[in-house]
Amino acid sequence: MPSPKLSRPLTAYYQTLRSFDRQGATTEGATRIAFQSLLADIGKQYGFTILGEQRVRLPNKHSIRLDGEVRDQFKIRRGIWEAKDTADDLDLEIRKKIAAGYPTNNIIFEDTRRAVLFQDGAPALDVDIREPANLQRLLDQFFGYTEPQIEQFHHAVAEFRKQIPGLAQGLTAIIESEKRDNRKFAQALTA
Numbered sequence: 001m002p003s004p005k006l007s008r009p010l011t012a013y014y015q016t017l018r019s020f021d022r023q024g025a026t027t028e029g030a031t032r033i034a035f036q037s038l039l040a041d042i043g044k045q046y047g048f049t050i051l052g053e054q055r056v057r058l059p060n061k062h063s064i065r066l067d068g069e070v071r072d073q074f075k076i077r078r079g080i081w082e083a084k085d086t087a088d089d090l091d092l093e094i095r096k097k098i099a100a101g102y103p104t105n106n107i108i109f110e111d112t113r114r115a116v117l118f119q120d121g122a123p124a125l126d127v128d129i130r131e132p133a134n135l136q137r138l139l140d141q142f143f144g145y146t147e148p149q150i151e152q153f154h155h156a157v158a159e160f161r162k163q164i165p166g167l168a169q170g171l172t173a174i175i176e177s178e179k180r181d182n183r184k185f186a187q188a189l190t191a
Helices: 008-022 028-046 090-099 132-144 148-181 183-190
Strands: 049-057 063-071 077-083 106-110 114-119 122-128
Touching: 008 028, 008 132, 028 049, 028 063, 028 077, 028 132, 077 132, 090 106, 090 114, 106 132, 114 132, 122 132, 148 183
Parallel strands: 077 106
Antiparallel strands: 049 063, 063 077, 106 114, 114 122
């Protein structure tokens, strides 16, 4: 039975990792470009932008540097990504990042072999991303997640957009009435 065809972004990701492997590149600094490119390619399908190396100030006034941040068209953070060396103990590195205050509402920690997705402050998925189906599932869950307050914001924006024509009509009617019935208003508008 033939294996399923990989999407172009996943194919490019695995090809890039193989190229890095042939060069003996295993450090986070070398390998994270592959995952960042994958996130950027997939993120476009959702209308998201991936920003690398973002400094974020935490509520405790400390700041951290995120490997990657996913933002929507309103510049709202939709997710975070943290890369680790293949030689690192991923579980230990995750504990360190969480202790340092990294947000865990929607974050991927990965080391090119394994990825752990946290959502709503808890582990949501822990998979071997050398398996394309697992990587696809991780990305689907990561990009498909919306925090409740962000969902409410987008719902409010959509509702407001629906109301704009009616609000504009009402405002136009008030202006026309004032132009007709209020001489001072009409003079001021003309001036």
